Amino acid sequence: MTDIAPFAGFGLGLRRPHYAEYLARDVPVDFVEIISENFMVEGGRPLATLDAIRERHPVAMHGVSMSIGSAAGLDHGYLKRLKTLADRVRPLWVSDHLCWTGIGDHNTHDLLPLPYSDEALDTVCANIAVAQDVLERPMLFENPSSYVQFADCGKTEWEFLAAMCTRTGCYLLLDINNIFVSSRNHGFDAVTYLDAIPADRVRQIHLAGHSQGEAMLIDTHDSPVAEDVWSLYDIASRRFGPVATMIERDDDIPPLADLLEELDIARRRAPSAERRAA
């Protein structure tokens, strides 16, 4: 299986309120990231829009429904449709989350936490092997934000991610906000987490906003990136060097110009070799 070549640039999540602008002008981003499932359709405007936008921008595919941690295995119908989309889009890479979304006949449509046990690692690695085989490419997996931890599992999340990469050859999409949120919710040191991540496996970074819930931080993606997350991004940037970096906004989506301004903050804070399309 081929490696994923590093791609350093700054991008945004492609969201519906901004489609018209992407179609009308040259938006200064180095890449866009799509939610894969939004385009795993048979035809119509979504695919027509994507075809037009990908003529202007490299596209990363980011999924939410693979359920790579499911003890019941993967949905082969889903994988087949994802492969069809990947063949059409020819993306920079295909990513999903280290999580499970449901088991049995139920799909919660949430990114549910895994116990970081040896058994879960075996399951995740077996599922990744299947997914990468069907897709005929290595994948990226994103560290989730989480609101519970399972006791006595044997591994930390960062140990689990590193072992997963070693065993499967997959890469990482490191969500800095998720690391921050989970570190606050579970009381671990975010820098220790970053230090344990195999730098050569990181191909993309997500930045997003969060909210203060009743008892913990919630990964809401409905606000600008918090200053604490920017500080953690500074550390990540120094550690991982030029890596594709993206602002992820899914709710209370502001005008595109606001997100481009926020993306410029990432450009200014990143290592100079990474500053493209500014």
Place this chain on the structure above:
Amino acid sequence: MNNLSAIQRRFQATITGVEDAGVLDWPTEMHAGLAVYRTAYRSRLLDCLRGAFDKSRQWIGDESFDATAAHHLILHPPTSWTLDDLGLGFSDTLATLFPDDPEIAELASLEWEMQQIFTSPDVPVLAAADFADRASAYSEDDWLDLRLAFIPGMATRVVTTDCAALWSAIDAATDMPPLDLPGTDAVLLVWRQDLRSQFRLLDPDEAVGLRLMQSGASFEQLCAALVNACGDDAGVAAAGTMLGRWMTDNLVSDAGPSVRPTCG
């Protein structure tokens, strides 16, 4: 069942359960987090249904809609990898809960069909001008044996209320129209044209004609049916008018004496 499978089934039951008592079966330090997942599960699915059936929600009001959605999600928990499937059968739930207000379920069906056609497969449509070129060489027998292939996903459905006018009035925020329809067996057509979902109520003759041609009938059979309904000259003229409109509306993907009919 291995340990991971057991954990996942138990976790899923806790966050999707109607009652929150299952949370107490987990260690105390997990209770607050489990509450986050329970809340997120419900709000995500409710938001999805609200978005998919926005006009139905406006028509019956937030409170009634949310109660219906909660009822639907208990009866039909999500099983598909795509949230787009969450609305499957929602109009049936509305029909059950609002048996005296048929426009509610019919409006929801219209919203659902418009979503389905929005992402249906792309096929080239047969433009009226291209058909005219093709038909200029037709013999009389070719015309009589003419059959149509319709675009995929095109839907026709019998309605008992003017849910089409209701949809338009809600969309335009104008006064609500009368919901009664003249006669029975009105047929609503939903299709896609230039990447936009479209709908219109068919008059009775066109409804009969369209369904006939969808079933694979020939142009001769269409003419015969319309002559029977409208008389000799008017029937043949109506058949020609329908054929032209279906092509102008981009309903037809292929036409000809040797075309294999498809119903859309």
